[in-house]
Amino acid sequence: MLFDRILSRMIRRGTLTVRFPSGATRIYRGAAGPVAGFNLRTTRAERRLLTNPGLAFGEGYMDGEIALLPGSSLFDVMDLLVINWMEQGHAGERIMEKVRWLRRHVDQLNPAGRARRNVAHHYDLNGRLYALFLDRDRQYSCAYFPTGNETLEEAQLLKKRHIAAKLRLDTPGLHVLDIGCGWGGMALHLAREHGARVTGITLSTEQLEVARGRAAEAGLADRVSFELMDYRDWKQPVDRVVSVGMFEHVGIDHYRSFFRTVRGALKEDGVALIHAIGRSDGPGSTNPWIAKYIFPGGYSPALSEVLPAVEKSGLWATDIEILRLHYAQTLAHWRRRFAANRDAIQSLYDERFCRMFEFYLIGSELAFRHMGHMNWQIQLARRVDSLPLTRDYMREAELRAATHQTEPVPQGSSAGLRPQG
CATH class of the missing domain: 3.40.50.150 (Vaccinia Virus protein VP39)
Structure with missing residues (x-):
């Protein structure tokens, strides 16, 4: 699974548990840090996280396609992801960031x-x-x-x-x-x-x-x-x-x-x-x-x-x-x-x-x-x-x-x- 490989490279601090739509559960461990986990309930949510994670994670959580695993809070999950994101990044998000940069004069036009x-x-x-x-x-x-x-x-x-x-x-x-x-x-x-x-x-x-x-x-x-x-x-x-x-x-x-x-x-x-x-x-x-x-x-x-x-x-x-x-x-x-x-x-x-x-x-x-x-x-x-x-x-x-x-x-x-x- 591509998303599994991305998380394997990205998680360098803390421990993240992810339950995939197939029912499989993977644990990604790095150095000492936050411990958290979430459940990807749909293949659609998993697919969207590959292409536009900056938008897809929040929408997936709002719509119930991403749920927290027992013992995890939303703060725990987001804290862990942000810490690792800042250190490792995500290829899909880097592309989307360039697109947003090119669009920002249009997006921020405020007559x-x-x-x-x-x-x-x-x-x-x-x-x-x-x-x-x-x-x-x-x-x-x-x-x-x-x-x-x-x-x-x-x-x-x-x-x-x-x-x-x-x-x-x-x-x-x-x-x-x-x-x-x-x-x-x-x-x-x-x-x-x-x-x-x-x-x-x-x-x-x-x-x-x-x-x-x-x-x-x-x-x-x-x-x-x-x-x-x-x-x-x-x-x-x-x-x-x-x-x-x-x-x-x-x-x-x-x-x-x-x-x-x-x-x-x-x-x-x-x-x-x-x-x-x-x-x-x-x-x-x-x-x-x-x-x-x-x-x-x-x-x-x-x-x-x-x-x-x-x-x-x-x-x-x-x-x-x-x-x-x-x-x-x-x-x-x-x-x-x-x-x-x-x-x-x-x-x-x-x-x-x-x-x-x-x-x-x-x-x-x-x-x-x-x-x-x-x-x-x-x-x-x-x-x-x-x-x-x-x-x-x-x-x-x-x-x-x-x-x-x-x-x-x-x-x-x-x-x-x-x-x-």
């Missing part, structure tokens, strides 16, 4: 209409779904773990403080544009804790409704507004621009347009902070399963793809920070919360949806643990002298926030609520 459809695919799901695995503020982006011991609630609060410090909101009443505002948590934080006026824009009707309701409930509707708007349509000058977890949806052919929009939106002494997922090993392409089922049109870029667009926009990159394993920690929290609420989520959708989302959360976590994914934060300014000469003001702002801000401190351990030196 306004297509961008709205892509956003709706993922963000206009039943709002209760996200409440069942995110933190209470519905922060659907990488949290910030200074010590690694923070709860999810604490780490998301610290993420907001960290970003606010880089925006240098040193004067009450500054107008902030929040591009890709999600359910409004960042905008509400900046208004409540820093006295900012914030306009959040999104392409998700579900998020828009929730964000507006939250602003009214918090008594901040006079300082925070939310609009259904594409970033390319923004024309009003503002003091600050923030964008968290949205740049992944821009598309590589639109980077120059994005940063030109940011520069055009900023007043002469304005500051922007862009936070996004990236890759440390250079340009690539989006996993085909993720592109089909989770984030159509999405792509996590290398900084080598982003910085040329920044340079051509005329903006200064005044600070760049790389957050390495912070998103792996965040996703692990989401994965555990999803599992704890699986029955409730299944009642909203079905078993296939639950399998799809589990595969997405685990695969994403492993991308940050083993596959070179990270988060980057780029601070931008129009003028070279808009910000202090050192980063000390950021730390000072976070220290002030730890003692003076009014957002409720999450219940649980207080570890990490002060920035670490």
Whole structure:
């Protein structure tokens, strides 16, 4: 069997047990590592794994054609496969990667209409779904773990403080544009804790409704507004621009347009902070399963793809920070919360949806643990002298926030609520 020969060459760490459609069971042993196993229930699944494994394994699991063997979890299986995949590779997948590379300018073409459809695919799901695995503020982006011991609630609060410090909101009443505002948590934080006026824009009707309701409930509707708007349509000058977890949806052919929009939106002494997922090993392409089922049109870029667009926009990159394993920690929290609420989520959708989302959360976590994914934060300014000469003001702002801000401190351990030196 060809697939048997491929696995024999590929598994160099851990122990993988595979039950084939014929009923035969093979065990592939390498050096010490994870132990896991799965059952290939159909010859169709086996055949598809030979030609397009990046898409076929997830689809096979969703459809029940690939099942876990007793004693194995989906995380165990995927962890073992990813570790060996990164070390040994797969000839069929290397070919498909080249095909995806050639197609990526088409796949990531995101004019306004297509961008709205892509956003709706993922963000206009039943709002209760996200409440069942995110933190209470519905922060659907990488949290910030200074010590690694923070709860999810604490780490998301610290993420907001960290970003606010880089925006240098040193004067009450500054107008902030929040591009890709999600359910409004960042905008509400900046208004409540820093006295900012914030306009959040999104392409998700579900998020828009929730964000507006939250602003009214918090008594901040006079300082925070939310609009259904594409970033390319923004024309009003503002003091600050923030964008968290949205740049992944821009598309590589639109980077120059994005940063030109940011520069055009900023007043002469304005500051922007862009936070996004990236890759440390250079340009690539989006996993085909993720592109089909989770984030159509999405792509996590290398900084080598982003910085040329920044340079051509005329903006200064005044600070760049790389957050390495912070998103792996965040996703692990989401994965555990999803599992704890699986029955409730299944009642909203079905078993296939639950399998799809589990595969997405685990695969994403492993991308940050083993596959070179990270988060980057780029601070931008129009003028070279808009910000202090050192980063000390950021730390000072976070220290002030730890003692003076009014957002409720999450219940649980207080570890990490002060920035670490």
